[in-house]
Amino acid sequence: MSIWDKVIFELIFWFSMFVKNVFRRRVESLFSKLSVEGVEATVLVNPYNGFYFTGFDCAMVTILVRALEPVVIVPRLEYLRAKRETVYGEVIGVNSYEVELGPYERVFIGKTWDLVKNILNEYGVRGKIGVDRANLKVDEYNKLVKTLGEKLVDITKDVASLRSIKSEEELKAIKKAIEIAEEAMRKASNCLEKGVTEEEVAIEIDKIFRLNHADRSFNTIVAFGENAAYPHAKPGKRELKEGDLVIVDLGARIYGYCSDMTRTFIYGRASEKQSRIFNAVLEAQRAAIESIKSGEKAANVDRAAREVLKKHGLTAYFNHGLGHGVGLEIHEQPTLNPASKDTLLSGMVVTVEPGVYLESYGGVRIEDMVLVMEGSCEILTSFERVFF
Numbered sequence: 440m441s442i443w444d445k446v447i448f449e450l451i452f453w454f455s456m457f458v459k460n461v462f463r464r465r466v467e468s469l470f471s472k473l474s475v476e477g478v479e480a481t482v483l484v485n486p487y488n489g490f491y492f493t494g495f496d497c498a499m500v501t502i503l504v505r506a507l508e509p510v511v512i513v514p515r516l517e518y519l520r521a522k523r524e525t526v527y528g529e530v531i532g533v534n535s536y537e538v539e540l541g542p543y544e545r546v547f548i549g550k551t552w553d554l555v556k557n558i559l560n561e562y563g564v565r566g567k568i569g570v571d572r573a574n575l576k577v578d579e580y581n582k583l584v585k586t587l588g589e590k591l592v593d594i595t596k597d598v599a600s601l602r603s604i605k606s607e608e609e610l611k612a613i614k615k616a617i618e619i620a621e622e623a624m625r626k627a628s629n630c631l632e633k634g635v636t637e638e639e640v641a642i643e644i645d646k647i648f649r650l651n652h653a654d655r656s657f658n659t660i661v662a663f664g665e666n667a668a669y670p671h672a673k674p675g676k677r678e679l680k681e682g683d684l685v686i687v688d689l690g691a692r693i694y695g696y697c698s699d700m701t702r703t704f705i706y707g708r709a710s711e712k713q714s715r716i717f718n719a720v721l722e723a724q725r726a727a728i729e730s731i732k733s734g735e736k737a738a739n740v741d742r743a744a745r746e747v748l749k750k751h752g753l754t755a756y757f758n759h760g761l762g763h764g765v766g767l768e769i770h771e772q773p774t775l776n777p778a779s780k781d782t783l784l785s786g787m788v789v790t791v792e793p794g795v796y797l798e799s800y801g802g803v804r805i806e807d808m809v810l811v812m813e814g815s816c817e818i819l820t821s822f823e824r825v826f827f
């Protein structure tokens with residue numbers, strides 16, 4: 440792509456991603472799909488939920504009222520940024536104590552829940568109010584009940600399932616996040632030299648994110664040797680040695696959307712035991728991916744992987760779920776584990792990440808992102824999996 444193609448691509452991307460209509464349609468879609476009848480407004484406290492409906496990523500509360508413009512409530516210090524970045528909705532700042540305000544500020548002095556109550560009254564909301572309750576601490580929820588009365592309904596799941604099905608624009612963003620993650624993975628694999636530390640590799644990975652105008656979607660994991668036995672290892676001063684298993688788990692976030700992928704390298708010659716574990720994990724991942732299609736139970740996909748590991752006598756060493764949805768949040772709906780009640784649906788993006796971890800020895804995890812489709816799935820991550 441020439442530089443101009445790139446510029447044009449970016450412009451088209453931003454235009455399609457951040458037009459008001461995209462967000463307006465999401466709000467409409469939420470109200471038409473709510474599992475409880477008679478909900479007139481929502482009070483969303485999860486900032487990712489806020490972003491999904493307004494385009495602003497740091498709201499304290501996002502109020503949605505059917506067929507009306509959303510209200511984005513932010514701490515006073517975020518007011519200017521929110522005014523600039525909110526695509527759909529009007530912004531009000533809030534400050535808990537009396538202060539002198541600038542002429543351009545629209546800031547409520549007082550308690551956030553009182554402001555929420557005022558806005559709902561102004562909008563004439565009389566019916567039920569949906570709340571993404573799972574994101575509220577118990578004492579905050581109690582305060583909200585005190586302020587608004589007993590007409591609150593939990594809509595956490597409704598919003599989560601709406602967000603779990605990705606639109607074309609969202610898929611574009613996720614694919615961009617994957618492209619950057621794969622560049623970082625390439626960099627990491629090139630950094631693996633004798634004596635390099637986990638921290639040094641992590642720095643190089645994070646640098647690739649920055650150079651691509653992206654963030655990391657979670658703390659980068661680089662684990663050498665025995666440290667690879669911890670699924671969420673923190674990169675430290677451990678130096679790379681001949682024969683180490685190396686787990687690199689990374690993800691970029693761009694335009695709000697995350698990627699997530701893991702590769703396991705073997706530095707030097709793989710031992711017989713290492714390749715046996717590696718091949719079992721790879722086989723488990725393939726079996727799981729092959730079982731993915733719209734309508735499939737997430738628990739069954741997890742089982743497909745677990746059955747392969749069982750055949751190899753390794754189930755006991757797989758100490759986490761098989762995967763999770765990825766989008767605005769690094770972990771979102773659906774959940775892929777033996778206890779999951781979720782059903783995979785066309786348009787969901789999920790990770791498939793079986794792992795085997797042996798104490799004081801190391802571990803193997805291979806993680807890819809997959810788009811659920813009718814009758815099958817598409818693997819979105821393309822980085823090679825086998826390195827020995």
Ligand SMILES: [Mn+2]
Binds near residue numbers: 699790792806
């Ligand atoms: Mn993951």
